[in-house]
Amino acid sequence: MNLFSDIVVRSPWLYRINAGSCNGCDVELATTACIPRYDVERLGCRYCGSPRHADIVLITGPLTLRVRDKVLRVWQEIPEPKVTVAVGICPISGGVFRGGHSIEGPIDRYIPVDVNVPGCPPRPQSIMEGVLLAKKIWLDRLNGIAPGHKEERHVSLP
Amino acid sequence: MFRFLKLLGKNLAQGPSTDPFPAKEAHTPERFRGRVVVNPEQCVGCRICHHMCAGGAIRIEDNEEKTGYNFTVWHNTCALCGMCRHYCPTKAITLSTDWHNAHTQEDKYDWAAHYSIPYLACAGCGAHIRMLPPQLAARLYAHSPVDMTDLLKLCPSCRQLAAARREEISNDTHEQE
Amino acid sequence: MSEALGKEFTLPLGPMHVALEEPMYFKVTVEGERVRHVEITSGHVHRGMEALATKRNLFQNIVLTERVCSLCSNSHPLTYCMAIENLAGIEVPRRAQYLRVLADEIKRVASHLFNVAILAHIIGYKSLFMHVMEVREIMQDVKETVYGNRMDLAANTLGGVKNDVDAQLFGYITRSLQRLEGHMQEIIDIYASNPMLCSRTVGVGVLPKDEAIRYGLVGPVARGSGLAVDVRRDAPYGIYPELSFNVITETGGDVHSRAMVRLREVNESISLIRQIAANLPEGKLTAPLPVIPAGQGCARTEAPRGELFYFIRTDESDIPTRLKWRVPSYMNWDALEVMMKDCAVADVSLIVNSIDPCVSCTER
Ligand code: SF4
Numbered sequence: 001m002n003l004f005s006d007i008v009v010r011s012p013w014l015y016r017i018n019a020g021s022c023n024g025c026d027v028e029l030a031t032t033a034c035i036p037r038y039d040v041e042r043l044g045c046r047y048c049g050s051p052r053h054a055d056i057v058l059i060t061g062p063l064t065l066r067v068r069d070k071v072l073r074v075w076q077e078i079p080e081p082k083v084t085v086a087v088g089i090c091p092i093s094g095g096v097f098r099g100g101h102s103i104e105g106p107i108d109r110y111i112p113v114d115v116n117v118p119g120c121p122p123r124p125q126s127i128m129e130g131v132l133l134a135k136k137i138w139l140d141r142l143n144g145i146a147p148g149h150k151e152e153r154h155v156s157l158p
Numbered sequence: 159m160f161r162f163l164k165l166l167g168k169n170l171a172q173g174p175s176t177d178p179f180p181a182k183e184a185h186t187p188e189r190f191r192g193r194v195v196v197n198p199e200q201c202v203g204c205r206i207c208h209h210m211c212a213g214g215a216i217r218i219e220d221n222e223e224k225t226g227y228n229f230t231v232w233h234n235t236c237a238l239c240g241m242c243r244h245y246c247p248t249k250a251i252t253l254s255t256d257w258h259n260a261h262t263q264e265d266k267y268d269w270a271a272h273y274s275i276p277y278l279a280c281a282g283c284g285a286h287i288r289m290l291p292p293q294l295a296a297r298l299y300a301h302s303p304v305d306m307t308d309l310l311k312l313c314p315s316c317r318q319l320a321a322a323r324r325e326e327i328s329n330d331t332h333e334q335e
Numbered sequence: 336m337s338e339a340l341g342k343e344f345t346l347p348l349g350p351m352h353v354a355l356e357e358p359m360y361f362k363v364t365v366e367g368e369r370v371r372h373v374e375i376t377s378g379h380v381h382r383g384m385e386a387l388a389t390k391r392n393l394f395q396n397i398v399l400t401e402r403v404c405s406l407c408s409n410s411h412p413l414t415y416c417m418a419i420e421n422l423a424g425i426e427v428p429r430r431a432q433y434l435r436v437l438a439d440e441i442k443r444v445a446s447h448l449f450n451v452a453i454l455a456h457i458i459g460y461k462s463l464f465m466h467v468m469e470v471r472e473i474m475q476d477v478k479e480t481v482y483g484n485r486m487d488l489a490a491n492t493l494g495g496v497k498n499d500v501d502a503q504l505f506g507y508i509t510r511s512l513q514r515l516e517g518h519m520q521e522i523i524d525i526y527a528s529n530p531m532l533c534s535r536t537v538g539v540g541v542l543p544k545d546e547a548i549r550y551g552l553v554g555p556v557a558r559g560s561g562l563a564v565d566v567r568r569d570a571p572y573g574i575y576p577e578l579s580f581n582v583i584t585e586t587g588g589d590v591h592s593r594a595m596v597r598l599r600e601v602n603e604s605i606s607l608i609r610q611i612a613a614n615l616p617e618g619k620l621t622a623p624l625p626v627i628p629a630g631q632g633c634a635r636t637e638a639p640r641g642e643l644f645y646f647i648r649t650d651e652s653d654i655p656t657r658l659k660w661r662v663p664s665y666m667n668w669d670a671l672e673v674m675m676k677d678c679a680v681a682d683v684s685l686i687v688n689s690i691d692p693c694v695s696c697t698e699r
Pocket residue numbers: 020021022023024025026060061062087088089090091095096119120121402405
């Protein structure tokens with residue numbers, strides 16, 4: 001069994017959550033994901049349509065009040081070990097929307113983020129670097145090298 | 159069928175459209191708006207960039223001893239909008255073409271550039287001032303008959319006094335003639 | 336089974352539905368395969384931007400309005416700046432006016448291509464989707480090379496533009512346009528005649544002209560129903576009166592017509608950019624800024640999705656006391672009611688996409 005997991009190259013599946021983004025990051029994610037020019041499938045990654053299949057989750061947007069609970073619920077549906085990537089300055093710090101009355105971010109108040117990809121929006125190559133970083137963390141977690149910190153990784157749903 | 163063959167031929171001739179990145183370095187245009195950098199030599203501490211910055215990525219504060227100011231750019235809040243670069247009077251703050259931005263969460267709060275820029279003690283009274291950068295002064299006073307080198311080391315009020323004294327001396331010499 | 340088919344039941348769609356780009360939430364009441372009633376829940380992208388705008392100064396708001404929506408991210412700051420210029424009586428230099436139109440038309444091409452690509456994506460025509468997105472990359476490269484970012488151009492500022500575009504860059508733009516034009520002909524042919532595409536889009540989501548007038552529609556959605564409205568021609572601003580372009584209309588009023596309007600408008604935009612390259616005058620990029628007086632100003636422009644309107648009220652400080660914008664999607668949104676009446680469930684996302692809805696614009 002060990003030998004098997006050693007020789008098999010694992011491929012993470014990606015899932016994206018829009019937490020109220022201005023479309024910039026979201027469109028760039030779609031571009032990175034879907035078109036041959038960037039082709040994340042070369043990196044062994046694939047986009048999937050359901051959170052339950054996902055391994056790496058990419059979150060965009062500043063986490064608005066209205067979308068918060070839904071995002072958290074979807075995020076919880078993703079099985080461990082998962083790796084969370086915050087794409088764009090919005091989820092990382094609130095970006096230009098910082099201090100708005102309906103901004104609940106930065107997203108790491110609620111969700112343990114693993115990788116940040118700042119930019120407004122970051123260019124696809126930059127997103128790919130983030131995905132590669134996330135993939136490395138994910139593989140480490142699978143192999144038990146990096147802590148999965150399962151206990152800590154809970155979110156409180158109001 | 160013929161259309162299909164034509165397309166196939168065209169695509170074969172064109173080669174793959176996939177960007178070789180990350181196997182190879184990606185092309186970055188010259189004008190790409192990437193990470194903000196500050197040239198501390200040129201900055202005069204006018205805070206215009208801070209005023210322009212929509213997300214509040216720039217922080218300018220006096221240090222504890224008040225002997226200089228700390229200039230911080232938080233890359234994780236910077237929208238790369240270029241407003242600071244456009245309105246900075248000395249062009250001290252610019253945007254580089256560096257877009258390698260992905261980092262792990264541990265590095266989140268280190269993802270910033272810190273500069274500490276010293277004040278100068280006024281040669282007259284010792285108050286802390288930010289001296290005009292020499293290159294800028296050379297440009298500003300290119301046609302001035304007065305030698306500015308010493309005057310620039312004075313705070314505004316000492317400079318006034320010095321100017322008054324200079325007037326006095328030149329008036330005296332006029333009277334003697 | 337047949338009993339269940341005859342009964343009405345409610346089907347929630349969204350907010351994290353893959354076919355829709357943005358978090359929208361629909362409650363669709365269906366009877367069998369037919370949609371009987373649609374309820375739209377919104378507010379997921381409400382970031383409180385109008386309130387934020389009254390906390391930020393006039394310059395910060397340029398950047399803030401650019402982030403209302405990144406698909407029409409040039410129209411927002413442009414209209415915002417125009418509102419202030421109207422308020423303070425600032426005369427924008429002619430070269431800056433030309434460069435503003437240049438940025439606007441480049442964004443329009445990219446935005447329209449994105450929308451028609453998503454249409455192909457929704458009907459499952461993946462190779463066409465990828466092809467159109469690859470063609471759109473030409474424009475993305477232009478944006479990145481000329482303005483430094485693939486989505487947010489940061490071209491506008493109060494009283495003018497921030498970046499000059501020199502002859503060398505214009506050479507690059509013209510070469511890119513040439514490549515784009517070669518592809519456009521082919522893409523238009525495919526959209527106009529591909530049987531699979533036509534069977535999914537022709538006659539779907541029909542909006543008759545009188546309904547379009549009744550709902551006060553704007554932009555490509557109105558033009559797809561044969562209503563020739565275009566702010567660039569009806570209330571000219573900037574240097575549009577000096578440029579020649581056609582207002583594209585189609586008469587079908589369905590998903591297909593709206594896609595064709597967008598595709599043909601891409602060609603118009605290409606011709607506009609060429610005219611700018613040929614006639615660009617020398618001159619300054621920004622006008623000197625006076626103190627912005629207390630008062631009210633407004634401006635409207637034609638964004639990729641239709642008429643965009645900005646209103647600003649200032650006191651004498653540099654923080655506006657009110658900033659209000661009305662986006663085209665807001666007008667077009669309501670017409671979904673008509674378009675979706677009795678449509679098939681499978682067509683819901685297709686029809687929603689055909690108005691090119693910008694949720695983040697509408698909800699600020
Ligand atoms: S980071 Fe910038 S581009 Fe991305 S969603 Fe936020 S405002 Fe939009």
